[in-house]
Every structure is written in C-alpha cells, then in structure tokens.
Amino acid sequence: MMTFTAEGELEExxxxxxxxxxxxxxxxxxxxxxxxxxxxxSSALSCLMLTVYYIAREKNLKLNSLKGYIxxxxxxxxxxxxxxxxxGFLEINYEIEVSANNKELLQKxxxxxxxxxxxxxxxxxxxxxxxxxxxI
Numbered sequence: 634m635m636t637f638t639a640e641g642e643l644e645e646x647x648x649x650x651x652x653x654x655x656x657x658x659x660x661x662x663x664x665x666x667x668x669x670x671x672x673x674x675s676s677a678l679s680c681l682m683l684t685v686y687y688i689a690r691e692k693n694l695k696l697n698s699l700k701g702y703i704x705x706x707x708x709x710x711x712x713x714x715x716x717x718x719x720x721g722f723l724e725i726n727y728e729i730e731v732s733a734n735n736k737e738l739l740q741k742x743x744x745x746x747x748x749x750x751x752x753x754x755x756x757x758x759x760x761x762x763x764x765x766x767x768x769i
Contacts, residue, residue: 662709670705674725678703680752681727688749689733689742697732725756 639652647660660666667675678701689696704726711720733739747753 670707670722674703674705677725677752677756678727681729681746681750684750684753685729685731685742685746688746689739692738692742694733694735694738694742697734698730699732700730702728 637652639650641648641650641659644658646664647658647666650657650659657672658666659669659672662668682699682701685699686696705722706724707720707722708715708718711718729743731739731743733742
C-alpha cells in the first residue's frame with residue numbers, strides 16, 4: 634500500500650497546498666490561481682500520459698511523441714446550491730495524441746494504460762471518502 638498526502642491552509646482568497654515538498658496555490662474561479670477543478674484535470678491528464686510512458690517502457694516501446702488535452706464540464710448551479718444539479722464534473726473528455734513506430738504494440742499499451750491509470754480509475758469508480766471536521 635502507498636499513501637499520498639497534501640496539507641493546505643487558507644490564505645486570503647486561495648489555499649496554499651504543500652505536497653511532496655512542493656507548494657501550490659489554488660483559488661476560486663476567476664482568481665489569479667488555478668482552480669481545484671483545473672488541478673484535478675491536470676492531474677488526471679498527466680497521470681494517464683505518465684501511465685502510457687511507464688507501460689511503453691515496460692514493453693520496450695519507444696514513444697515518438699505524446700501530447701494530451703483534457704476538458705471537464707460542470708454546471709456551476711450545482712456548486713451554487715441547486716439540489717437538482719451535481720456540484721462536480723458532469724463529463725470529462727481526454728484527447729491524447731501519441732506516436733510510435735510499432736502501431737500494434739502501441740494499441741496494446743494504450744488499452745492497458747486506460748485499465749492501469751490510477752486517476753482514471755479513481756474518477757470512474759465509486760470510492761470511499763471520509764471528512765473529519767475539527768471545530769476549534
């Protein structure tokens with residue numbers, strides 16, 4: 634088992650997150666900082682791309698190029714309190730452009746990457762989430 638962690642503290646209109654000795658500043662929509670939604674999409678895209686790289690390396694497939702794009706759609710009315718609309722993403726779409734000389738092996742790598750990508754798995758399956766509030 635592996636455990637990943639992050640710590641955060643509110644600083645005016647953004648949250649300063651520290652994870653793996655790296656600091657990120659995350660803000661609300663229309664702030665000068667990336668939003669939590671943009672960070673989630675960035676993480677999901679990089680996770681799938683790095684999974685492709687990792688599995689290609691396992692199978693001795695040299696990638697010529699790997700580029701990606703991701704977008705997520707949400708209805709802000711959910712965040713604003715409308716009980717009939719989920720507050721989170723309604724749909725996420727990846728678009729990955731990849732090149733390798735061995736197209737047959739590449740196809741196998743891509744199929745396996747979709748199955749093995751930790752964040753794609755997390756986004757597509759129900760997981761347990763617990764919130765523990767400490768009122769001080």
